[in-house]
Amino acid sequence: MKNLKLKAARAALDMSQQDLADKVGVSRQTINAIEKGDYNPTINLCRSICKVLGKTLDELFWEE
Amino acid sequence: MKKKSLLKLIAYILIIVFMVLAFGFLSVGSDEANEGYVKYKQTVRVIDGSVSEPESFTPFSVKADGNYILRFSLLPEGVSKDDVGSVAVDDLGFITTVLVTDSSGAVRYSSVQGAIYLDTVVYLEEGDYYAGFIVHTGREEFLEYASENFLSRKEAEMIADASSFDSFPDNTEQVMEYEFSYESEADNSRIVAGIVALILGIVLMLVLIVREILIMSGADVHDKYDERQKLEQGKGFKLGFFTLLIELGIVMCIDCSGLIPNSSAYVFYGGALFISITVYAVYCIWHESYFAINRTGKGTIIMLAVICLMNLLICIGNGLSGLIIINGVPTFRILNVYCVIAFLIVFIAMILKKISNGISESSEDEEE
Numbered sequence A: 001m002k003n004l005k006l007k008a009a010r011a012a013l014d015m016s017q018q019d020l021a022d023k024v025g026v027s028r029q030t031i032n033a034i035e036k037g038d039y040n041p042t043i044n045l046c047r048s049i050c051k052v053l054g055k056t057l058d059e060l061f062w063e064e
Numbered sequence B: 001m002k003k004k005s006l007l008k009l010i011a012y013i014l015i016i017v018f019m020v021l022a023f024g025f026l027s028v029g030s031d032e033a034n035e036g037y038v039k040y041k042q043t044v045r046v047i048d049g050s051v052s053e054p055e056s057f058t059p060f061s062v063k064a065d066g067n068y069i070l071r072f073s074l075l076p077e078g079v080s081k082d083d084v085g086s087v088a089v090d091d092l093g094f095i096t097t098v099l100v101t102d103s104s105g106a107v108r109y110s111s112v113q114g115a116i117y118l119d120t121v122v123y124l125e126e127g128d129y130y131a132g133f134i135v136h137t138g139r140e141e142f143l144e145y146a147s148e149n150f151l152s153r154k155e156a157e158m159i160a161d162a163s164s165f166d167s168f169p170d171n172t173e174q175v176m177e178y179e180f181s182y183e184s185e186a187d188n189s190r191i192v193a194g195i196v197a198l199i200l201g202i203v204l205m206l207v208l209i210v211r212e213i214l215i216m217s218g219a220d221v222h223d224k225y226d227e228r229q230k231l232e233q234g235k236g237f238k239l240g241f242f243t244l245l246i247e248l249g250i251v252m253c254i255d256c257s258g259l260i261p262n263s264s265a266y267v268f269y270g271g272a273l274f275i276s277i278t279v280y281a282v283y284c285i286w287h288e289s290y291f292a293i294n295r296t297g298k299g300t301i302i303m304l305a306v307i308c309l310m311n312l313l314i315c316i317g318n319g320l321s322g323l324i325i326i327n328g329v330p331t332f333r334i335l336n337v338y339c340v341i342a343f344l345i346v347f348i349a350m351i352l353k354k355i356s357n358g359i360s361e362s363s364e365d366e367e368e
Helices: A004-012 A017-026 A027-037 A044-055 A059-062 B002-029 B137-147 B151-163 B185-216 B228-255 B263-284 B300-323 B334-367
Strands: B035-047 B050-052 B055-062 B066-076 B095-103 B108-113 B116-124 B128-134 B174-184
Touching: A004 A027, A004 A044, A004 A059, A017 A027, A017 A044, A027 B137, A027 B228, B002 B185, B055 B151, B055 B174, B066 B095, B095 B137, B108 B116, B108 B137, B108 B334, B128 B137, B128 B174, B228 B263, B263 B334, B300 B334
Parallel strands: none
Antiparallel strands: B035 B050, B035 B174, B055 B128, B066 B116, B066 B174, B095 B108, B095 B128
């Protein structure tokens, strides 16, 4: 399932996938895979992404 | 960390010393090489149309089954092998049959030449053989001998038509220098392979030593893979492993069936290994887990290209020499062919992935 919240949060900060990947310490393809729903990140990676984007886990990764 | 790196450094240096000692010991302690060499002069003298000492045979023995490099040199005295092919050397007025026969008299190799310097590879079983030179100064005598011993009448006539028997008058003589040598291709190749392996091993150890020194000085040289990449690499290893298992099962059935006799183990088992490695590499490339996130990949691509090119040059050399497939049986040199094919597949996978990424990125840009 696509993670549109992540994509929207990233776009709101005018960040490319590469920028977010560099700040989080993963590859661009990993961010792409998370946004497409092809990969479920570990809790540590989720927390790192939330910290960079200034959002909570619920706001980015909770399914509604 | 520094103590660990220092211990690794000492270990790598000891490995280099061990490799050099092991190579030296194996070289000195190895069995006497399976080779031999004969050189003698023969005066070809024709008196009243007959050749004095028309033939000579030299016995030799091979100690093990395998491919042997046979070298023949049939040159007029004072002529070097670089002059072979010139009109004066070719038109001697007689021809020489070169024969290799086994102890039962069966012909294992034959060739009819004027002046020649040639190498050939022949498969020989362990046993006794004879290498012979038979001089023919007359067309009919040659046709009779050749068609009775190793050629059909038609083949003998073709050779006789292409040869010159006119310019060697009676009561003249020509001194020829005949040389014959043989060596086991395996012995030759083993020494070469050993030297190459030793050099590569030392280079690898030196690279590791330099890496440890850099780590000790605080440089960050480790490849970094993120969690998704490590997961995909694990899946790739599993896929490669099961591919290898299936291949080995098939290969063992073929090997035990004897469908392809005298085949080298490298051909099948080496092929299975290369296929499984290629499967792993292509899987990782397609799932973006081949290159570390802190690497651009250029160094790796250059290294792969260099290795591929080296193997390609070796394949071309071996192919032109006819050493990859001998008597219809692939030799261990087929491994170089596998290497080239595997690396080309890896490069194609990289290119296709790059194109695929380009297409998906442009479609994502359109969506945004």
